Amino acid sequence: MVILVTGATGNVGRNVLAQLLDAGETVRVTSRNPAGAEFPSGVEVVRADLTEPATLPAALNGVDRAFLFPTPGHAGGFLDAATAAGLERVVLLSAAAVSDQDGGALGDRHAAVEQAVTASGLAWTFLRPGPFMVNDLRWAPAIRATGVVRAPYGRAVSAPIDERDIAAVAVHALLEDGHEGRAYELTGGEPLSTQERVRILGDVLGRELTFQEQPTEEARQELLDSHVPVEVANAVLALFAAMVDATPELSPWVREVTGRAPLGYADWAANRAADFR
Structure with missing residues (x-):
């Protein structure tokens, strides 16, 4: 069996790739620039780009199953090539x-x-994760420089999920039967406010971190400056606003699918500690 992983350099995709290799599977990945790509030995790398449909038939030839990290507005070419293959x-x-x-x-x-x-x-399985723990890497430069985290909606409460858990559910869905037609809402195992996550990061790093509430308009401008479309920036901030003092529902699906509890935020922070130092 050959499994194709798109977005294999992304936060989730690289973990999907690693976990499939650990399981002994044959994996192919797509890359816009295979010559410059760095992947583990034994991985087949094929030049393909979801925004260039003509590159996709070769990437999908001989593939049995695929993990799709979609490019907005460009899923159609992949699906046409996948159906034909x-x-x-x-x-x-x-x-x-x-x-x-x-x-x-x-x-x-x-x-x-x-x-x-x-x-x-x-045949499909949809993974619908909530906020990623890895999104908090955006705080790393400020933590390294000043120890101060500025973010909007400090009391926004979510149940962020470790990218390794998203990948684990994806791998089970790729390798096992019984997941077809399922849409898995995925969360971590603990509700945490933005301020609480900063505190946990400080505990793991062994240093005192300070949280400062960031004005919403300043946060919006930062998103726009990083080339996030305005409608998406507004939607993200609206989601944060809706989370203030919320009690998020915790999903059972990481445990149900993988057979273990979701990884905690302190586990994630310890795994990524070098990024904050």
């Missing part, structure tokens, strides 16, 4: 915003991809 199943990295009433433009983007996958006739 006789792909058995696709595991799609989507987002919890699809089913969140405050998901806005972010939810609409992912919902459109889900609808395209469903319409393709391929």
Whole structure:
């Protein structure tokens, strides 16, 4: 069996790749620039780009199953090539915003991809994670420089998930039967406010960190300056606002699918501590 991993250099994709290799699977990855790509030995690297549909048939030739990290607005070419290649199943990295009433433009983007996958006739599994723990790496430069974290909505409460847990669910869905037609809402195992995450980071790093509330407009401008579309920036901030003093529902699916509890925020922080030092 050959499994294709798209987005294999991303936070989730690289963990999907690593866990499939640990399981002894044959894995192919796509890259826009294979010559400059660095992947583990034994991984087949094929030049392909979701924004260039003509590159996709070769990447999918002989592939049985695929992990899809979609490029907004460009899923159609992949799905056409996957259908023509006789792909058995696709595991799609989507987002919890699809089913969140405050998901806005972010939810609409992912919902459109889900609808395209469903319409393709391929067997599918959707992964809908909430906030990623790895998103907190955006604080790393400030933590290294000053020990001060500035972020909006310090009392926003979520149940962030470790990217390794998202990958673990993806790998089970790729390798096992019984996940077809399922949409897994994925969270971590503990509700935490932004301020609480900063405190845990400080404990793990062994230093005192300070949280400062950031004005919403300043946070929006930072998103826009990092080339986030305005409608997505507004949707993200609306989600944060809706989380203030919230009691998030904890998903059972990491435990149900993998057979173990979700990794905690302190585990994630210890795993990524070098990024903050």
